Amino acid sequence: MIEVKDLTFSYGKDKKALHGLNFTVEDGEIFGFLGPNGSGKSTTQKILTGILKGHGGKVSLFGQDIASVHNREFFQKIGVLFEFPYLYSNLSAVDNLRYFSAFYPKEQLRDIGEVLEKLEFKSDFIKKPVSSYSKGMRQRASMARALISNPRLLFLDEPTSGLDPSGAVLFRRIIEEERRKGTTVFLTTHNMLDADLLCDRVAFLSSGEIVALDTPGNLKEKNSNRHIRIDYLYQGKREEKVIDIHELEAGMSFLHDEIISIHSQEPTLEDMFIQYTGRGLS
Amino acid sequence: MKYFRTLLGKDIRLMRSGRFFLVSLGFLILYTLYVNFGYVRFMDTQIYNVYLYDPAGTQERTSALVRRVSSKEAFDRALYQDANSVGINAAAGDIQIVLYGGTEKADRHRADYALSLLQPAAPYTAGDVGLYTPEEKARREITCELLFFEISAVGFLGIAAVLFKEKGMGVIRVHAVLPLQENLFLLSKLILFLLSDLVFAVLLTILNLGVSAAMPILPAILFQTALLSLIMALTGLVCALLLKDFRQFTLVYLLIAIFAATPVFLSANTAVKLDWIGLHPFYHIYMGLKNAYFGISASSPFYYLGIASMIAVLYAGVHQLFRREMGKEAA
Numbered sequence: 242m243i244e245v246k247d248l249t250f251s252y253g254k255d256k257k258a259l260h261g262l263n264f265t266v267e268d269g270e271i272f273g274f275l276g277p278n279g280s281g282k283s284t285t286q287k288i289l290t291g292i293l294k295g296h297g298g299k300v301s302l303f304g305q306d307i308a309s310v311h312n313r314e315f316f317q318k319i320g321v322l323f324e325f326p327y328l329y330s331n332l333s334a335v336d337n338l339r340y341f342s343a344f345y346p347k348e349q350l351r352d353i354g355e356v357l358e359k360l361e362f363k364s365d366f367i368k369k370p371v372s373s374y375s376k377g378m379r380q381r382a383s384m385a386r387a388l389i390s391n392p393r394l395l396f397l398d399e400p401t402s403g404l405d406p407s408g409a410v411l412f413r414r415i416i417e418e419e420r421r422k423g424t425t426v427f428l429t430t431h432n433m434l435d436a437d438l439l440c441d442r443v444a445f446l447s448s449g450e451i452v453a454l455d456t457p458g459n460l461k462e463k464n465s466n467r468h469i470r471i472d473y474l475y476q477g478k479r480e481e482k483v484i485d486i487h488e489l490e491a492g493m494s495f496l497h498d499e500i501i502s503i504h505s506q507e508p509t510l511e512d513m514f515i516q517y518t519g520r521g522l523s
Numbered sequence: 524m525k526y527f528r529t530l531l532g533k534d535i536r537l538m539r540s541g542r543f544f545l546v547s548l549g550f551l552i553l554y555t556l557y558v559n560f561g562y563v564r565f566m567d568t569q570i571y572n573v574y575l576y577d578p579a580g581t582q583e584r585t586s587a588l589v590r591r592v593s594s595k596e597a598f599d600r601a602l603y604q605d606a607n608s609v610g611i612n613a614a615a616g617d618i619q620i621v622l623y624g625g626t627e628k629a630d631r632h633r634a635d636y637a638l639s640l641l642q643p644a645a646p647y648t649a650g651d652v653g654l655y656t657p658e659e660k661a662r663r664e665i666t667c668e669l670l671f672f673e674i675s676a677v678g679f680l681g682i683a684a685v686l687f688k689e690k691g692m693g694v695i696r697v698h699a700v701l702p703l704q705e706n707l708f709l710l711s712k713l714i715l716f717l718l719s720d721l722v723f724a725v726l727l728t729i730l731n732l733g734v735s736a737a738m739p740i741l742p743a744i745l746f747q748t749a750l751l752s753l754i755m756a757l758t759g760l761v762c763a764l765l766l767k768d769f770r771q772f773t774l775v776y777l778l779i780a781i782f783a784a785t786p787v788f789l790s791a792n793t794a795v796k797l798d799w800i801g802l803h804p805f806y807h808i809y810m811g812l813k814n815a816y817f818g819i820s821a822s823s824p825f826y827y828l829g830i831a832s833m834i835a836v837l838y839a840g841v842h843q844l845f846r847r848e849m850g851k852e853a854a
Contacts, residue, residue, distance in 0.1 A: 287850060291699075292849060313704075316702035329689075329694055340529060340532075343529040344701045
């Protein structure tokens with residue numbers, strides 16, 4: 242679906258933003274693009290969505306070179322959720338969706354009511370102006386805008402930002418559903434939980450370079466010390482022991498009366514990011 | 524065409540929610556009331572009263588406009604109560620002009636006028652120049668000025684306000700990823716504001732000149748209005764795309780109002796002579812509109828060439844700035 246080879250981009254002469262990115266995104270894949278602010282995530286996404294021109298290297302979308310692909314037909318196939326919920330605040334959610342969907346062929350559009358229902362949009366707000374919505378409601382209306390055209394390729398930038406935990410769960414479920422339908426998702430996020438739970442593969446971006454690219458599981462596994470921590474009771478006293486994962490195969494070799502809990506010492510995706518880039522995400 | 528209709532519908536809603544149409548209607552009513560109940564009546568007021576105190580009867584053949592007073596007290600009282608008037612005191616044998624001082628030029632004019640009334644049979648008559656009565660002339664002049672002001676100042680604010688609104692909501696960035704030509708986004712605004720200015724021009728002209736006087740000159744007025752409207756709308760778009768917020772815009776607006784419109788009004792309507800005014804593009808546009816109101820179609824091809832180039836350059840600038848705005852933080 243997306244193929245990027247030696248992608249470079251500079252803002253002016255001395256401000257190089259991307260230093261030769263290489264990655265591919267397969268059809269129906271959820272691909273996570275993770276990086277701190279200023280790492281080049283937005284620049285990459287702007288190039289892929291045709292907003293920024295003048296890049297170096299080769300970028301193909303839908304099997305075609307990007308230079309020839311950014312036409313009306315291309316934009317009919319993509320959906321973009323921005324980091325901020327950009328909507329007409331004087332219009333209602335329904336009117337916003339009616340307006341934005343008017344630029345797509347009728348036969349590819351979803352039913353506005355159904356999409357809003359899927360996003361558990363509060364029915365009392367459907368006809369009220371967006372200016373009266375909470376941040377979460379705006380994010381839902383924005384997501385509806387990105388989904389309304391039934392896109393084959395979905396760019397999502399911080400999709401769960403501004404949502405309460407149940408809203409975040411709902412959004413993750415909807416993104417999963419999209420993937421099951423065959424939609425390719427390019428996910429840009431700071432949220433490690435989203436990336437871990439949703440992404441088939443993630444790329445860590447730092448200062449315009451991809452410093453790691455793999456499945457979240459592989460990244461964690463490769464860098465795991467393979468230790469587990471066991472909390473247990475022995476002679477009425479609570480104790481803790483860290484053992485190698487292979488020791489478990491031989492059974493519990495230490496004296497104990499009761500095992501309270503066993504914790505994997507596997508690193509988190511955020512630990513991995515810091516390890517690879519030397520920087521936090523925010 | 525379907526996309527264009529959608530964009531037009533959205534822009535109409537934005538203008539309606541910003542009360543643009545209501546404000547335009549308010550200005551139309553205000554201007555019409557001013558022209559019909561203020562300006563025309565003001566222009567029709569009598570010229571200065573002239574009072575003559577001539578106890579010895581030395582001035583025998585004065586004009587009927589001269590008001591004779593019988594005593595020095597009455598003379599002083601008349602001048603005191605009618606501060607705009609001119610007094611002629613002939614009590615000492617020779618003639619003395621008495622008046623409240625104003626500007627030097629106006630005082631000389633008032634004095635000359637008063638003296639001219641002492642010789643009503645002077646061998647000159649004023650000839651009529653042009654086709655219009657003084658009231659018709661006044662109506663055309665003031666309507667032209669108000670229309671120029673409305674389009675260059677008020678309408679210009681309107682289009683900038685609409686775009687600032689969209690910029691603030693971030694929706695311009697969404698249009699970058701829609702299957703839509705960006706030119707259509709700009710054209711819908713330009714055409715809407717153009718239509719709105721043309722409707723305003725038609726109504727203002729008909730209400731202040733009357734249907735029969737307006738009809739023959741309307742095509743030329745609409746043509747000149749369209750040129751001015753496009754230039755101002757594009758200038759408004761440039762400002763809205765270039766500047767950060769509406770507060771910055773108001774400063775630029777003041778600069779445009781002061782440095783662009785004021786010299787034009789001063790040069791075209793007062794005795795102020797500015798040698799460089801021929802280099803001021805708005806002066807030519809204003810004169811084009813004024814000529815249209817007086818049925819004169821004497822603009823040179825260079826004028827139209829200049830206007831067309833100006834519109835093309837402004838549009839190219841707007842297009843570039845619009846692309847830049849779409850790229851900001853989008854995606």
